[in-house]
Amino acid sequence: MSAVDLRTLPGEAGMVEAPRRRWLPFSPWHFLLLPIATVMLTPLVWVVMTSLETLEQTRHFPPILWPGSFQWANYPNAFNSVAFGRWFWNTTVVTTTVVASNLILCSLAAYGFARIRFWGRGVAFFFLLATLMVPVQVVLIPTFLIVKQMHLLNTLGALIVPNLANVFGIFLLTQFFRTLPVELEEAARIDGASRLKVLFGIVLPLSLPALTTLAVIQFMWTWNDFLWPLVTIYKENAFTLQLGLMSFQGSHANDTNLLMAGNVMSMLPMLLLFIAAQRYFVRGIATQGLKG
Amino acid sequence: MSEVTFEHVSKVFPGGTVAVEDLSLDVADGEFLILVGPSGCGKSTALRMVAGLERISTGGVFVDGVRINDVPPKDRDIAMVFQNYALYPHMTVERNLAFGLRQRRMPKSEVARRVTEVSSMLGLDALLKRRPGQLSGGQRQRVAMGRALVREPKAFLLDEPLSNLDAKLRVQMRAELKRLHHRLGITTIYVTHDQVEAMTLGERIAVMSTGRLHQIGVPQDVYDHPENVFVAGFIGSPPMNLLHGTATGGTVVAGSFSFSRSGIVDGPVTVGVRPEALRPAGAQDERRPSIEVLVEVVEPLGDEVLIHGSVDARVARSGAEIEEATLLADDSTRAPVTVRLDPDARPAPGERIPMVAEPEKVHLFDAESGRAIT
Numbered sequence: 315m316s317a318v319d320l321r322t323l324p325g326e327a328g329m330v331e332a333p334r335r336r337w338l339p340f341s342p343w344h345f346l347l348l349p350i351a352t353v354m355l356t357p358l359v360w361v362v363m364t365s366l367e368t369l370e371q372t373r374h375f376p377p378i379l380w381p382g383s384f385q386w387a388n389y390p391n392a393f394n395s396v397a398f399g400r401w402f403w404n405t406t407v408v409t410t411t412v413v414a415s416n417l418i419l420c421s422l423a424a425y426g427f428a429r430i431r432f433w434g435r436g437v438a439f440f441f442l443l444a445t446l447m448v449p450v451q452v453v454l455i456p457t458f459l460i461v462k463q464m465h466l467l468n469t470l471g472a473l474i475v476p477n478l479a480n481v482f483g484i485f486l487l488t489q490f491f492r493t494l495p496v497e498l499e500e501a502a503r504i505d506g507a508s509r510l511k512v513l514f515g516i517v518l519p520l521s522l523p524a525l526t527t528l529a530v531i532q533f534m535w536t537w538n539d540f541l542w543p544l545v546t547i548y549k550e551n552a553f554t555l556q557l558g559l560m561s562f563q564g565s566h567a568n569d570t571n572l573l574m575a576g577n578v579m580s581m582l583p584m585l586l587l588f589i590a591a592q593r594y595f596v597r598g599i600a601t602q603g604l605k606g
Numbered sequence: 607m608s609e610v611t612f613e614h615v616s617k618v619f620p621g622g623t624v625a626v627e628d629l630s631l632d633v634a635d636g637e638f639l640i641l642v643g644p645s646g647c648g649k650s651t652a653l654r655m656v657a658g659l660e661r662i663s664t665g666g667v668f669v670d671g672v673r674i675n676d677v678p679p680k681d682r683d684i685a686m687v688f689q690n691y692a693l694y695p696h697m698t699v700e701r702n703l704a705f706g707l708r709q710r711r712m713p714k715s716e717v718a719r720r721v722t723e724v725s726s727m728l729g730l731d732a733l734l735k736r737r738p739g740q741l742s743g744g745q746r747q748r749v750a751m752g753r754a755l756v757r758e759p760k761a762f763l764l765d766e767p768l769s770n771l772d773a774k775l776r777v778q779m780r781a782e783l784k785r786l787h788h789r790l791g792i793t794t795i796y797v798t799h800d801q802v803e804a805m806t807l808g809e810r811i812a813v814m815s816t817g818r819l820h821q822i823g824v825p826q827d828v829y830d831h832p833e834n835v836f837v838a839g840f841i842g843s844p845p846m847n848l849l850h851g852t853a854t855g856g857t858v859v860a861g862s863f864s865f866s867r868s869g870i871v872d873g874p875v876t877v878g879v880r881p882e883a884l885r886p887a888g889a890q891d892e893r894r895p896s897i898e899v900l901v902e903v904v905e906p907l908g909d910e911v912l913i914h915g916s917v918d919a920r921v922a923r924s925g926a927e928i929e930e931a932t933l934l935a936d937d938s939t940r941a942p943v944t945v946r947l948d949p950d951a952r953p954a955p956g957e958r959i960p961m962v963a964e965p966e967k968v969h970l971f972d973a974e975s976g977r978a979i980t
Contacts, residue, residue, distance in 0.1 A: 495690065495692065497688045497689075497690060497692035498692050498694060498695075500657075500659050500679075500686075500688070500692070501686070501688060501692040501693075501694075501753075502694070502705070503658075503659070503678075503679045503680055504657055504658070504659075504679045504680070504682075504684065504685065504686050504706075505680070505705050505706035505709055505753070505757075506680040506706055506709030506710050507680065507705075507709050508680070511709065516694060519696045520695065520696060
C-alpha cells in the first residue's frame with residue numbers, strides 16, 4: 315500500500331491561545347475566597363498548635379494560638395501511650411478495603427443502571443435512591459443484628475461488610491457514566507470488546523474524576539466513622555483510630571494536647587490523599603476523542 | 607468483502623416511533639452504497655442495525671446470506687466510523703488503531719504489521735504516540751478511518767464521517783475516501799444527509815425519508831429520473847423547482863408556463879424543472895414553452911451564476927424542504943425558482959426574463975401520490 319499524503323491538510327496548525335487579561339496577578343475571585351479559606355483553616359491551625367502545647371497551655375483562657383516552645387514530644391507520647399500503631403493499621407485495612415470494594419461494586423451497579431436496558435431499571439433505581447432518605451440511626455439496630463448473626467462483632471469484618479457498596483456511590487457513578495458519549499462504548503463493542511471490557515477498558519479510565527471523588531469521599535467517611543465502630547467494636551485490639559482517640563479523653567483525665575497530636579496524625583493520610591487526588595476532581599478527558 | 611442485505615427490515619422504538627419501515631435493499635460485494643435523506647429519515651438507524659447497535663423489530667439483515675439479527679456486534683466483523691469519530695481519548699493513536707485487533711487476540715507481530723501498514727497508508731505514522739486530544743479534526747477523522755481499516759472487516763459502515771470537517775477539508779477527504787474504496791474494494795454503506803456527498807461518492811444511492819426507501823439507483827439516474835416528488839426535491843443542489851400545474855387534454859399549465867405532453871391524464875400535477883434546465887429565451891425559442899422569471903437575487907459563483915427569483919405560478923412542496931425556508935418563501939401567488947446560468951450572464955435584480963425549458967426536461971408528478979408521471 316502506498317501512502318496517501320494527507321499530512322498537510324488545512325486546519326492542522328497548532329492552536330494559538332488567546333491572550334489573557336492580566337490586570338491583577340491573581341483572579342479577583344481571590345478577594346472572596348481568601349477570607350473564606352481563612353475561616354476554614356483556622357480550626358485546623360488551632361488543632362495543630364494545640365498538639366504542640368503543654369497540657370497547661372491547652373487549658374489557658376483565652377486560648378494560646380502560638381506557644382513559645384513547641385512540644386514535639388507530644389507526638390511520640392501520643393503514639394506510645396496507646397496502641398496507636400495497631401489502631402492505625404486497623405483503620406487502614408478497613409478503609410482501603412471499603413474504598414476498593416466501593417469503587418468496583420458501585421461501578422458495576424452504576425454501569426448497569428446507566429447503560430444496560432433491563433425490566434424495572436427505573437423503579438429499582440428509584441428505590442435505591444429512596445434509601446438515601448433513611449437516616450443512619452434507623453438502620454443501626456437492624457444492621458447490628460445482621461452483623462451479630464454473622465458473628466462479625468469485634469472484628470474488622472463488622473466495619474467492612476455493611477459498607478462494601480453504598481447507594482451514594484452508585485448514584486454518583488450512574489450520573490457520571492450517563493454523561494460519557496455512548497459512541498465510545500459502541501465503538502468498543504463493534505471493535506470486539508465485551509461489556510466488562512467496555513467498562514474496565516473504556517468507561518472507568520474516562521471516569522477518573524468521578525472515581526477519585528467517590529474514593530476520597532468514601533475514604534473520609536470510613537476513616538472518620540465513629541458511631542458504627544462504637545456500636546460494633548468494644549475490644550481494644552479491633553479499635554479504629556477514631557475509637558482509640560477517645561482514650562485521651564476520659565472522666566478522670568483529659569490530655570487535650572495528646573488528643574490533638576493523635577488527631578493530627580490521624581488526619582495526615584486524608585490530607586495526603588486529598589492533595590494527590592485534587593487534580594482529578596475537575597478535569598475530565600472524556601470528550602477529547604470526539605469531534606474537534 | 608461481503609454482501610449486505612436488508613430484507614423487509616423495520617425498526618419501531620419504544621413509544622411507537624417508526625424509524626425504519628419495511629426496508630429492503632441489497633448492497634453488492636465491494637459496492638459503495640449511500641443512504642441519503644434528511645435528518646430523522648431512519649438512515650442512521652438502518653446503519654446501526656447492521657452494526658448490531660439497534661435491535662431489529664421485524665425483518666432480517668444478512669451478511670453473505672447469514673442472518674445476523676441476533677449476532678452480537680463484536681462477532682459481526684463489521685467496522686464503523688462514527689460522526690464524532692468516537693476515538694478512545696485515554697489511548698494513543700497507536701492503541702486506538704490496535705484496540706480492535708487486541709480484542710480479537712491477534713498475535714502482537716500481526717497487530718504491529720497492520721497498524722504500521724494502515725498508519726502509513728493514511729499518513730498517521732508521525733502521530734502514533736499522540737492522544738486524540740492532541741489531534742486536529744482532520745487527523746481524528748483519519749484515525750477513525752484507520753481504526754476501521756486496520757481490522758480488514760467484511761463491511762464498512764460510515765455514519766456522516768465528514769460532517770464535522772470544514773468545507774475545504776471535506777472536499778479533500780471525499781476524494782480520499784473514494785480513492786481508498788477504489789484501492790481496497792470493501793463493501794461500504796455510507797450515511798449522509800448531504801446530497802452532494804451522496805452524488806459524488808456513491809456507486810448507488812438510496813434516498814430515504816420518514817423511515818421509507820424512496821428510490822435506489824446510480825446517482826445520475828436518480829438525479830435524471832426521480833421516481834417521486836420527494837426525491838426530485840431532495841436530490842440536486844439547488845433543488846428542483848416545483849410548481850403546481852393542471853393537465854387538460856394533453857396540455858399541462860403551471861401559471862404562465864404551458865406545454866403539451868402526450869398521454870397525460872387530466873387532473874392536478876406537480877411540474878418540476880431543474881435549475882439548469884431553464885435558460886433565457888432566444889429568438890429561436892418562440893415555439894418553446896416559456897415562463898417569465900422575476901430576478902430577485904443574483905449569486906455569481908465563478909463557474910456559474912445562480913438566479914433566485916419568482917414566477918407567476920403556485921409553488922408545490924416535495925417534503926424535502928428546510929422548514930424555515932418554506933416559511934420564508936410561502937407566497938401563494940408567486941413561486942420561488944432558482945435558475946443556473948453561464949458565468950457571463952449577469953441579470954440585474956428586478957429584471958423580468960422570459961425563460962424556456964425543453965419539454966423533455968420537465969418532470970411531471972402526480973399531485974396526489976407524488977409519483978413520477980412517465
